[in-house]
Amino acid sequence: MADHIHNIPWRIIDTGPLDGPTNMAVDEALLSLFTEDDAALPVLRLYGWQPPALSLGRYQRAAEALDLERCAAAGVPVVRRITGGGVIYHAEELTYAIVCAPGQIPPAQSVKDSFRVLTSFLLALYGKLGLDARDAVDHYPSGTRLGEKTPLCFAGRETYDILVEGRKIGGNAQRRLKNVIFQHGSIPLRNCLPAAARFVRELPPGMAKETGALADFGVNQSLEEIKSCLLEAFCESLASAVTPGVLSPGESGMAERLIENYKPIC
Numbered sequence: 001m002a003d004h005i006h007n008i009p010w011r012i013i014d015t016g017p018l019d020g021p022t023n024m025a026v027d028e029a030l031l032s033l034f035t036e037d038d039a040a041l042p043v044l045r046l047y048g049w050q051p052p053a054l055s056l057g058r059y060q061r062a063a064e065a066l067d068l069e070r071c072a073a074a075g076v077p078v079v080r081r082i083t084g085g086g087v088i089y090h091a092e093e094l095t096y097a098i099v100c101a102p103g104q105i106p107p108a109q110s111v112k113d114s115f116r117v118l119t120s121f122l123l124a125l126y127g128k129l130g131l132d133a134r135d136a137v138d139h140y141p142s143g144t145r146l147g148e149k150t151p152l153c154f155a156g157r158e159t160y161d162i163l164v165e166g167r168k169i170g171g172n173a174q175r176r177l178k179n180v181i182f183q184h185g186s187i188p189l190r191n192c193l194p195a196a197a198r199f200v201r202e203l204p205p206g207m208a209k210e211t212g213a214l215a216d217f218g219v220n221q222s223l224e225e226i227k228s229c230l231l232e233a234f235c236e237s238l239a240s241a242v243t244p245g246v247l248s249p250g251e252s253g254m255a256e257r258l259i260e261n262y263k264p265i266c
Contacts, residue, residue: 119135
């Protein structure tokens with residue numbers, strides 16, 4: 001275990017696959033109710049999406065990014081995230097969410113650097129799965145311009161996006177309140193770009209060659225095996241120990257109240 005890891009156990013909450021509005025309501029409830037005190041353990045939540053859904057970044061205009069009529073006709077709900085970034089099609093993926101205080105993770109020099117810290121477990125996970133994964137900043141030549149905004153999340157290249165064989169795998173987004181960090185992201189099991197392409201108004205050229213999922217790189221372990229590897233990687237990178245748990249009554253109650261705010265856009 002790395003010597004910079006604080007002696008703080010993390011709550012592990014595996015909610016399994018939920019619908020889009022419920023997933024977003026649970027994320028917001030965990031963020032809203034987190035307090036930095038002796039009793040507040042940092043949280044790692046794992047979840048999936050059933051049925052598949054599209055999520056918009058917090059500030060995106062739905063009609064500009066997506067063909068909403070086509071989404072409605074296909075029965076694919078569109079929800080809005082509490083974080084920024086571009087559209088994500090959530091189908092065959094494992095999604096994570098982290099809620100913690102800055103002092104509960106290894107030190108970061110800036111908000112951007114906190115992405116490096118909080119995605120370190122993903123690099124470790126992909127390594128355990130036999131992949132040579134690295135941050136975008138370590139893949140491209142020095143001076144390469146990163147961080148240009150795109151309507152589709154997986155099309156972008158941020159400093160600490162993760163690449164395998166030069167292809168972006170997944171995406172991560174962060175939001176901060178006073179003394180609280182919230183971050184969530186996608187670990188794609190299979191490539192769903194062809195499905196996503198039907199709904200996005202403008203698909204950046206070359207996407208098929210520039211993005212990938214675990215199956216594209218020969219990783220076909222079961223979801224439970226991948227979760228087990230993830231928890232091992234998480235303990236090596238960020239947590240001294242993990243304590244499996246469930247949503248508290250307060251978190252569940254707030255999520256139920258918040259679902260109304262996340263009604264699908266179509």
